[in-house]
Amino acid sequence: MFYDSRYIYGDQNVEVPAHLNFGKYILDRLRLMNNEVALENGDTHEKLTYKELTDYAVNLSISLATIGVKKGDVVAVGAEKRLEFVPTVLAIVFTGATYTPYDLKSGRAILKHKLSITKPKYFICSNLFWSSYKDILTEFDCIKYFITLDEATDQLLSVKSLISCKNNTNHFEPPAIVQGQTDVAFILYSSGTTGMPKGVQLTHLNCILNSLPNDFKDPSLHTAFVYGEWYHNYDTFMTYKFLSAGKKVVYINEPTLESFLKCVDECKVDVAFLVPSIVGFCSKAEGVEKYNLKSLKIIYSRSSPLHSKIIEIVKKRFPGLQNILQGYGMTECGEPTSEIWGIKGPKSGSVGMASPGLIIKVVDPQTNKILGPNQRGEIRVAGSVFMKGYMGIDPSTYLDEENFFKTGDFGYYDEDKYFHIVDRFKDIIVYDGYKVAPLELESILLTHPGVREAAVVGKTVPDYGEEPTAFVVKQSSTSVTDKELVDYVANEVAPYMQLRGGVIFLDEIPRNTRGKILRRQLREMLN
Template structure:
């Protein structure tokens, strides 16, 4: 039975091959001294072998920490500063920067290249003979996933085995309608909690995944038509493509009977177009890395326009007044707070941020503003936090501001998101130059592009100003920046 197919080169891996490769990899990791609680990193695009080390870590009760493969070296250092993986899996095209990371840090003992020494492991390596059981495994850390949290630089979200089991159970039986006859599209990045849990759910259902490492319109449409894909798990940018791009009309999408959109709010217009075009429900999912992906979802086929549905089983949600902390009732917008078994354990190495996010009652404060109506259906309307939502990525303004202020001709900088129909928001910078500087807007854009991954770049442009609005303690007033647009 085929587990995964690479759309571009048509290579494939069966469930048996995946299982044997993961057992051999687990044995190799054990021989290298990896034990329970050790961290293994992955720096790679989506590929057939990606989940081999993921499964291997589960067997050993080691911890997997996948990261964005487009990260620059400084971002990799930040991402791994607390988890300190002893081994990193990567590929030929990422090998140079991972080798540089090893040279500039003291925790990476081994690099395993999917295109090189990994092949020796799966071709000639020994198999792990037994898997030890643990009575308290639900409390053990299983994965660390990078998230922006609610403020500042990206944080490392700690998810336990219990978290993942709960998420997968809800995904398999309630949210994602996969069966052993289904085919899913592996377009969402496997390092992202959304793509990670989708693919683990597909594997758990013994279904097939066709991998497309980056979105390409023709290939995406070909997969849907050739493999009779019935469930499309997408983000708003792909929803926009499906709704408006003329190429979609050239393909047979009659197999599609369920569309699930997450990552950011889907506009009323696009939702309506998709429902008419595909003659099926377009369901929205609300969640975040810290809450274990989906906490609110439309579980049936009937969808209220603009609603992300009701809390999934096992999830308790309160809407509170952000100022008074009082609990609010129907149709009263406030901060969404979540309590559940699937909520993260903590931010790794950051107890202060953990305490600021999870209160003494166990409720995680999302920073998102929303409300529920008389039927208990939730609507997300705004955010407390300053994070910019570019496509399905969260971009922390503070990180961009740090990069900007490192320029010798920039004295101060403030970053906000400007609305964009396709991407949601575009990062835009207000920049204060040193006196008599000839720095241009393009100079600034290029400077940032050389130091940070593509989704964090200044797609919204640059505006030069004489000074930035701040309060009496020097805190940047982003609301005032937005008023300056």
């Protein structure tokens, strides 16, 4: 890698512990707290204090070591969201082994694929996960031990029995010495919106850098709401950020807009980590006023950009809301940019400035020329937060000649070095030679009062290439027509961006578990 004035640098002076052991890092932070609440189920209001969380993780870690779990092993966890999930993950990391998660809702084909990638030796699951996938799990000879978070069965050893004997937790240190820059702590998975997920190897150093709480030091922030699952980079490391800061994390089992609003009211949430679709719902939902939402100060959104009109509407509806911040994230390198780091505060349409420890460039993907401000190209990233690599995939397929990661995202940075994401390259619609970004059209559609959700893809047509075509979920109690929406967009965009493929109404937009639109399914509907 050679220096270039067009590279954009996040803060390169990042303080991390010299041992570079994620297990020791998080344990040291947990031990600073005692009987303060660490985790709360927002549905049942069951709680786990920092002391209880620490004791559980340490006891389980010691017990796992006694049955042979060690550095170099892969230990899988498959379960619904529950209080034991986070300390179980930490127990695995304390042993020096590598943790990998399997999503209860991912489906059979993807589970088989993930198992074939990581080949875990130990599998910790809930009885619900076991009953759902027992036949698949028992097909894999690599798994030597099955352990349940619930009551033991003939085939499942119980975590409860493992940690029933009291161990000396006060003087426990993670027993394995790790090489933090190379040893893998987590194997997470890419979102798999266009194919099977890839195994993303995150080192101990990667995990520490993703968990530093510096961006949420504000003492007025006490309680964070995590919307998604603990299988994803975003929700996982936002949880560790807040636990590192000694604050409370609240979750709910089946998140909906209504359950989120109820949770803010009852748990006095002051910062919420959401996906864009839920922020959009907040702008139009009926009955918001029946909840006490004054505690909520910050909404943080990641996955796709929010329209400025949506942000302003939500701010008006939530009386205590100070900011809606946006970030740009991916499993491979955490959060390349965020408005948290914006020196001029939030900027409409942007996803903020480069995050600490990262270097970003924008490149013309056809010529490999590095581009300057306000020039659109592929965003590429490098730095110490970047993953060790994909499992079983040649790095030359995803790194360029300077070892920058080719994100596949189309965007630019402005004169203030704030980044703007236009869309995924593979999702760009080409109409009559013009490039049309679906995200831009979706943002406009979502400002219409009759639209609850929107997704845009290209419909193949002779001569012109692709025509922008919208799939729309109507807002309840509205009678908006397809022509009305086509005309609405036409008034806002250049002629080549108009919805020449029309509008198709659906009951719901297909999304993956991270809330990302499954555009491939929508394209198949047009064929």
